[in-house]
Amino acid sequence: MESPIGPGAVGMNLTNIRVCARCGLRYDWRKSPSTALKMTYCSSLCERADLGFTLEALLKVERGEKEPVAPVV
Numbered sequence: 001m002e003s004p005i006g007p008g009a010v011g012m013n014l015t016n017i018r019v020c021a022r023c024g025l026r027y028d029w030r031k032s033p034s035t036a037l038k039m040t041y042c043s044s045l046c047e048r049a050d051l052g053f054t055l056e057a058l059l060k061v062e063r064g065e066k067e068p069v070a071p072v073v
Contacts, residue, residue: 022046 018029020042027042034041036055041047048054 018042020046022050 016028016030017026018039019026021040023042023046025042029039032038032042034044034047034054036059037047041050044054044056
């Protein structure tokens with residue numbers, strides 16, 4: 001799968017194409033907006049839908065970067 005595909009002189013390199021673990025779509029993992037699991041999910045929406053959370057949100061909670069909570073009255 002080293003041969004380029006698509007129009008133009010450069011085409012697309014198949015080594016960068018992955019299949020999303022959630023929705024099954026093919027995507028270029030380098031352009032995936034899923035920050036932590038680029039090689040597993042095509043987007044952070046699929047990451048959250050499959051795991052119930054995003055790893056980026058989990059890391060923020062672990063580091064103590066919680067949003068301020070309104071006091072209970």
